[in-house]
Amino acid sequence: MTQDELKQAVGQAAVDILLPQLEDKSVIGVGTGSTANFFIDALARHKGNFEGAVASSEATAQRLKQHGIPVYDLNSVAGLDFYVDGADEANRHLELIKGGGAALTREKIVAAVARTFICIADESKLVTTLGEFPLPVEVIPMARSHVAREIVKLGGDPVYRQGVVTDNGNVILDVHNMQIHDPRGLEEQLNAIVGVVCNGLFAARPADILLLGTAEGVQRMERTAH
Numbered sequence: 001m002t003q004d005e006l007k008q009a010v011g012q013a014a015v016d017i018l019l020p021q022l023e024d025k026s027v028i029g030v031g032t033g034s035t036a037n038f039f040i041d042a043l044a045r046h047k048g049n050f051e052g053a054v055a056s057s058e059a060t061a062q063r064l065k066q067h068g069i070p071v072y073d074l075n076s077v078a079g080l081d082f083y084v085d086g087a088d089e090a091n092r093h094l095e096l097i098k099g100g101g102a103a104l105t106r107e108k109i110v111a112a113v114a115r116t117f118i119c120i121a122d123e124s125k126l127v128t129t130l131g132e133f134p135l136p137v138e139v140i141p142m143a144r145s146h147v148a149r150e151i152v153k154l155g156g157d158p159v160y161r162q163g164v165v166t167d168n169g170n171v172i173l174d175v176h177n178m179q180i181h182d183p184r185g186l187e188e189q190l191n192a193i194v195g196v197v198c199n200g201l202f203a204a205r206p207a208d209i210l211l212l213g214t215a216e217g218v219q220r221m222e223r224t225a226h
């Protein structure tokens with residue numbers, strides 16, 4: 001199977017989990033990226049069965065609307081039962097690196113609101129130790145050099161993602177060469193740097209369910225305390 005076929009399979013598997021639980025008034029949190037797009041396309045076939053969605057990016061909002069799925073502002077909904085999104089890396093504790101598509105801040109906000117976060121990914125995303133994928137950090141533009149210097153002190157190599165402005169008007173530093181053995185601790189340390197808006201570690205709020213696309217089929221992993 002190609003990587004796209006694996007992504008499509010997990011997108012469909014997420015819809016299969018949601019479908020029996022959807023009600024007329026359900027609003028679903030929807031992530032960003034190519035895997036999330038397959039989920040949106042599969043979800044659209046059932047658009048009569050739920051009320052609408054909250055999008056984690058402008059790109060996702062546009063795709064949802066193209067399918068005729070109503071998009072709501074997060075402030076206008078009382079809560080979200082589900083958030084479905086991809087990841088750049090996941091470990092066996094369902095801690096993630098996200099933000100390859102620069103949507104990490106809104107993704108983290110929507111994930112924080114959702115009762116259940118279903119992460120969908122092809123098997124190449126599962127790693128033993130997070131950090132091979134450069135960790136995205138969203139930064140207020142005027143703080144870029146300050147934040148970069150502070151990240152160097154933490155042992156990382158920050159690289160400015162040229163030409164990228166987030167939906168929130170900020171810039172991204174991608175942190176290379178970090179073996180992340182304590183994702184929760186590093187998430188807190190990065191958040192404590194003045195000028196950091198958000199970082200791509202999802203450890204304080206990991207996924208609850210990871211659907212992993214493999215050649216043998218979709219593998220389901222659930223979070224256990226550690």
Ligand SMILES: O=C(CO)[C@H](O)[C@H](O)COP(=O)(O)O
Nearest residue numbers: 033034035086099100101103
């Ligand atoms: O965090 C993200 C966007 O900010 C995406 O979920 C992540 O980059 C994975 O993308 P894809 O599904 O295209 O591999």
